Amino acid sequence: MRIDRIRSWPVDFGFYNAVYVRVETDDGAVGEAEVAMRRRTRSIVALLEELGDELRGQDPTRIEQLSERMYRDAFLGGTLLTIGISAIDMALWDLNARVLGVPVHRLLGGAFRDEVLVYTHARAGESPDALAATVRARVDAGFRAVKTTLPGFYEKVTSVHHEHGQLVPARQTETELLPPWIFGYIAEFFEAAREAAGPDVHLMVDCHGRLNVANSIRLAEALAPYDLTFIEEPVPYERPDWLREVSSRVSTPIAAGERWGNHLSSAPFIEQHSVAVAQPDVGICGGLTAAKKIATLAETHGVSVAFHNPFGPLQSAATWQLSATLPNFLMSESMITPEQAPYWERYVENPPRVDGGVWRVDPSPGLGPRLRLDELDRSEPRFVLDLGGTR
Secondary structure (H helix, E strand, O other): OOEEEEEEEEEEOOOOEEEEEEEEEOOOOEEEEEEOOOOOHHHHHHHHHHHHHHHOOOOOOOHHHHHHHHHHOOOOOOHHHHHHHHHHHHHHHHHHHHHHOOEHHHHOOOOOOOEEEEEEEOOOOOOHHHHHHHHHHHHHOOOOEEEEEOOOOOOOOOOOOOOOOOOOOOOOOOOOOOOOOHHHHHHHHHHHHHHHHOOOOEEEEEOOOOOOHHHHHHHHHHHHHHOOOEEEOOOOOOOHHHHHHHHHHOOOOEEEOOOOOOHHHHHHHHHOOOOOEEOOOOOOOOHHHHHHHHHHHHHHOOOEEEEOOOOOHHHHHHHHHHHOOOOOEEEEEOOOOOOOHHHHHHHEEOOOOEEOOEEEOOOOOEOOOEEOHHHHHHOOOOOOOOOOOOO
């Protein structure tokens, strides 16, 4: 069995383009995957074409070897490269599991749990009452955990499409001046969200690295009464020392990791205890191969894993297959919002189902879902440049 070709389809997925990938072998075996990179769809497709040329004729059962070769042979790293590697790596795991007739989690060590806790998104909205209403709707839909963005910092540039103008300019850096009242303003939103959610629902906030160390501490202090499960990326993700300082001075757990390029780049953050919650993304960090290594490293340092995963059905299936195997798993992100849900059914058969805020481990071979090739062939990406300026 040898790799014959690697195909890709960039398609419209609402607020971004998804890229679906299929590895095909000379004896008819196939494996499928999904990745995305906002603003760089063409680059991902071109990279997959080049990687496909390099892998033609290779043994698809040597996943570790091929992942290593794709990374080291490029000489230069970066997440653009590792997104392409992630797509092929996930497809190879899917292919091998399908050939063996078992779900991917069986190849990753077997299920540690039967259910995977999944959290969803709620846009902050234009007022505390608006956020509270959206959080209540998510809870009523069965979710036990909800994340939002920093109120006042975003408008239409985010995945949840805030329709009001932001109070802090999108391109303002973390070292520039903030309004003196901003943290009290943010706290009002979370007071309303906590009242709407009740005491048992997990609430989180994603800062996308918009604050410096001092203001991150001020944010954590302002939100402490509302018992957040974690604060995500309060400072720019590139600096483990900044994250470590915030972590050491606040009581709320600090999370980061969605932009880690592989297990090597995650090591300083985990080993220095810069984060209490690691957030690798299987579609960014190098696929299931690298994500498993990150999770194991995190386990040895007492760090929980909450996967970043605001994408579609195939990447979610890959994320949750791995989640089911991990002793140190906390929860996984999902983008099953009313706006995104139709795309899950459009592009795949047997998309993963979330019921009562959990995904129940699926015994289907491979990752589970199967691409609808006819729909992919009919679909077109939307190359609209998002110049929102968010990190």
